[in-house]
Amino acid sequence: MSSMDQTTPRTAATIASDALRAIDDLNRATLNSGVEGWQEPGDAYRVITSLAIGGNSLIQTLEHVSRLLYDLRGQLASVDGTLQTENQVIGARGALRRARLDAESMEANLREALIFISGLRASSAVGPDATLPPQ
Numbered sequence: 001m002s003s004m005d006q007t008t009p010r011t012a013a014t015i016a017s018d019a020l021r022a023i024d025d026l027n028r029a030t031l032n033s034g035v036e037g038w039q040e041p042g043d044a045y046r047v048i049t050s051l052a053i054g055g056n057s058l059i060q061t062l063e064h065v066s067r068l069l070y071d072l073r074g075q076l077a078s079v080d081g082t083l084q085t086e087n088q089v090i091g092a093r094g095a096l097r098r099a100r101l102d103a104e105s106m107e108a109n110l111r112e113a114l115i116f117i118s119g120l121r122a123s124s125a126v127g128p129d130a131t132l133p134p135q
Contacts, residue, residue, distance in 0.1 A: 041120040055107030
């Protein structure tokens with residue numbers, strides 16, 4: 001949760017910072033296997049499922065950022081005054097388009113990983129998380 005008060009509207013930048021902290025937390029939580037919540041194929045399946053869904057959201061967010069820059073064209077000026085502002089907007093939007101393509105590829109690869117993970121089970125596991133349902 002953000003350090004901001006519940007009544008304060010969260011900005012896009014604040015939400016992005018919260019997402020970064022969540023990804024950092026996830027990175028630490030998945031560092032070592034065998035700990036509570038990170039010891040079965042079902043744990044990996046649930047994490048990858050969330051990341052795949054998050055990949056789709058990331059694609060949409062990158063599109064929104066690109067659209068903001070497009071909408072602001074004509075209202076922007078280069079900070080140092082040496083670059084042509086229009087070229088900066090075009091360059092940023094091109095880079096965001098490439099990032100969206102990479103995010104689409106990541107999402108597809110995560111969904112493929114889910115197919116493979118769904119056929120796994122822990123050889124010594126017993127219980128509902130031991131075996132994953134087929135996709």
